[in-house]
Each structure stands twice: as structure tokens, then as C-alpha cells.
Amino acid sequence: MTAEQPEPLPGRQRTVVVTGGSRGLGAGIVQSFLDSGDRVATCARSETDAVRAWSADPAYEGRFLFVGADIADREQTTRFVKEVVARWGSVDVLVNNAGVARDGLLALFSDDDADTVVDLNLKATFHVSKLVVRNMLAHGGGRIVNISSITGLTGYRGLTVYGATKAGLDGFTRALAREVGSRRITVNSIASGYLRTEMSHGLDEGQLGQIVRRTPAGRLGEPDDIARAVQFLVDDRNDWITGQTLVVDGGLTC
Template sequence: MLAEWRSVDVLVNNAGVARDGILAMFSDDDSDTVIDLNLKATVHVTKQVVRNMLAHGGGRIVNISSITGLTGYRGLSVYGATKAALDGFTRGLAREMGSRRITVNSIASGYLKTEMSHGLDDGQLDQIVRRTPAGRLGEPEDIARAVEFLVDERNDWITGQVLVVDGGLTA
């Protein structure tokens, strides 16, 4: 992958999968799927990209986590654990890379109109919208604007932070 480009300036770790269910009934396969994609793949890809960023004098890394990792939600304990781990990974890696001109931040996303929310029924979606001060589900563009902010070279003093972008749901 990296052989195609001379340098990588920005990495956004956005891949993710959720499986819901009460832990006592959760299959090992579902646990492995969530942990492997949400956490292990992020660590592996980041390791490869960081090597490139170190060789080329810096870069920006943004991990997309979730408010589920901050607050916890019934039926999403494994998913929430992986997203909380991403926030811890963000803080630790920011300390490792800060002196090397690499910033590392995380965006804890709220509920968005994406494939991951399609599994929710209308009643659940209405409840989320009612509880969200902004009065709507987020759009992918809401997260994209936050990513643009964090990767802007003028914001090189921001590192190791978890930016919550959730329409005020966790306020």
C-alpha cells in the first residue's frame, strides 16, 4: 500500500463494525469481528503509516471512535470497549509522536445517518433525535468537517484529544 505513495500526510482510521447483543449471549465470532476491525486493524494500519510519517517529517492521524466508548450503551459493551480503546490509543500515541510533528486525535461520533444506524427502528431513531439537543441525527459531513479541522496544519497544537461531535447528546 505505502509503496504507491512517497509519503502519507493524513490517516483517518474510520473503518468500523458494530454487533449488538448482551455480553452473556454474545458469540465469540462477533467479539472477534468487532475487536479485529475496530481495534487491531487500526493499530496495524497506524503502525505502517507512522513509520512513513516519521521518515517524512510529520503528519496527522485522526481516529474515529464513538460516544459509546465514553458513556456505554446497553447491548454495545464490546463495541464500546473497542471505541474506548481507540481513545486510549489516541492519547498514548500522541505522547509518543508529539515531538516528531505527528498529531493524533480522536473524534467521538454521535449517532449518524449511516449504515450503522439503519438497524435501528423508527422508535429508536425518534428517541435519539428527541434526546439530542441539535434535534437531528448527524450526517457524515458533520464528522468530515471535524476531521478537516483536526488535520489543518494551523492546528498543530491540538494532539491527544477526543473531540465529541454528537449534536450535544452527551452534554
């Protein structure tokens, strides 16, 4: 267990679903919940070295599940959630992390790219959330965190469609929080700043350098920066925070 990860509450091992957890930020979130002693299920289109390492690690035996699934495919997503429920009975935490970025000026943006971004970032999130919310309704509550982006708050040249989907996620967060708040389900967003991961929104090194210069914290984010915020929002004790978008960006948008 890494020193900075929170200790799980005594006797409370949660079942956590993280979409798109095979690499980048998603992998950081999966690692965080494995470190805090929880059961973690994730899905992605293909296995990665991280997935193979978790699957083979005896420390995670019986509490890590990977299902190969394209989250944009409803049938595959349904199969994934059913497999989690069949194995562990219920879902306590859902982290909607899976997402895709395509950059380019809107005037030149392909319709296929727009469909890809909307299908994965929004429609797939709606579907997996519906499946998991139903499970949470039947089991007395839960926590949902949607991984959003500061590009949905401030806008960024070349990321119109991506930014629109992330703004949409924040709206989805607020509406769903109102729908299910009375059933002990909280729903929040994290508007992530720019991370040094494989998918830094399609930005090149020059753009990333400019972002660092404008960031009060003086660096790009790491997956752990976001994972710690996720852990905070899903803490059993934090049941009075819902419908909110927490900005975690090193102060870039302050």
C-alpha cells in the same frame, strides 16, 4: 467543490488515507478530502457505487485510489499502504474510520462476533497506524484521526463490545499522541454521535427516534458533520491539538 468544505492551503496537496471509505461516514470523509483538493486513498472489501463514481470522475483523475482490501487482514492492509506510498511517496493524513458494530446483550454475545469487532475496530487500527506512523516518522510528520464513538464515553445497552473498542481507540489516541508528538505527528479522536448512515450502530428506528428526541440539535448526524471536524483536526495550522477526543454529537452527551 461544495460550499461548506474548507479550501486547501495554497500549494499544499495532501495525501490522505481513509480506511473503510466506500460507504457511509467513510465515503463522506473521502468526498470531503476530494473536495478540498487532496489526494485520497481508501480501501474496503468491495467496490461501491461511490467508489466507481470517484474512479470515473475526471475531476479526481490521478488523485483517487481505491484498493480492495479487508482491513482486518494484515497482509492486505500492508499491500494497501505500500501501494499508496509507491504511488504518492508519503502519507500526510490518516483517518482510521473502518469499523464494525455488532449489537446484543453481552450475556448472549457470540465469541465470533466479539472477535470480529475487536479485530477490525482495534487490531486493524493498530496495524494500519503502525505502517503509516513509520512513513510519517520518515517524512517529518503528519496527522492521524481515529473515528471513535460516544458509546465509548457513555456506554449504550447492547453495545458493550463495540463501546469497549471505541473507548480503547480513545486510549490508543492518547498514548500514540505522547509517543510521536515530538515528531510533528498529531493524533486525535472524534467521538461521533449517532449518524443516519447504513451503520447506525445496529439501532432500530425506534431507538434512533428516541436519540433524536434527547439530542439538543434535534437531529441525527450526517457524514459531513464529522468530515468537517476531521478537516479541522488535520489542518496544518492545528499542530497544538493532540491526544484529544473531540465529541461531535449534536449535544447528546452534554
